Amino acid sequence: MDLELNNLDLIDILSERHLQLRKITEKLWNDSSDIYLSNSEWFIMARIYKKQPTIAFVSKNLDISRQATHKFIKILEAKGIVEINNVEYNKKDKCIRLTELGEECYEKNESLKANLEKEIADKIGPEQLKILKDFLKLDWGL
Secondary structure (H helix, E strand, C coil): CHHHHCCCCHHHHHHHHHHHHHHHHHHHHHHHCCCCCCHHHHHHHHHHCCCCCEHHHHHHCCCCCHHHHHHHHHHHHHCCCEEEEEECCEEEEEEEEECHHHHHHHHHHHHHHHHHHHHHHHHHCHHHHHHHHHHHHCCCCC
């Protein structure tokens, strides 16, 4: 993988590393759980963890089509990961929240990602990891 990264620009390097890390975290989860969850389902869960946003809000804040978001939410509901409720004072909107199982899954996955981050820190050095994270958090003016 590293040799392939040498000839890439910043955008492609970030993309390749992102895909690599997403594949690893997906495999870590699926190897340790009977509940299969896709990356899109994890993105939705991250947006609603400890919150109760409307489905419309979640749809607007993901880089997934509205129809696909609704489909993934229905799949998560069927798995017992999320619960959909009516919004008070609004018959059209629905809000979504993680169930107890959903929160357990999310927190277990956060632990798996923390372990992966520790492995990366062990490989490149904790200070290098901190610098990388700080650079990525900077305002890039975009």
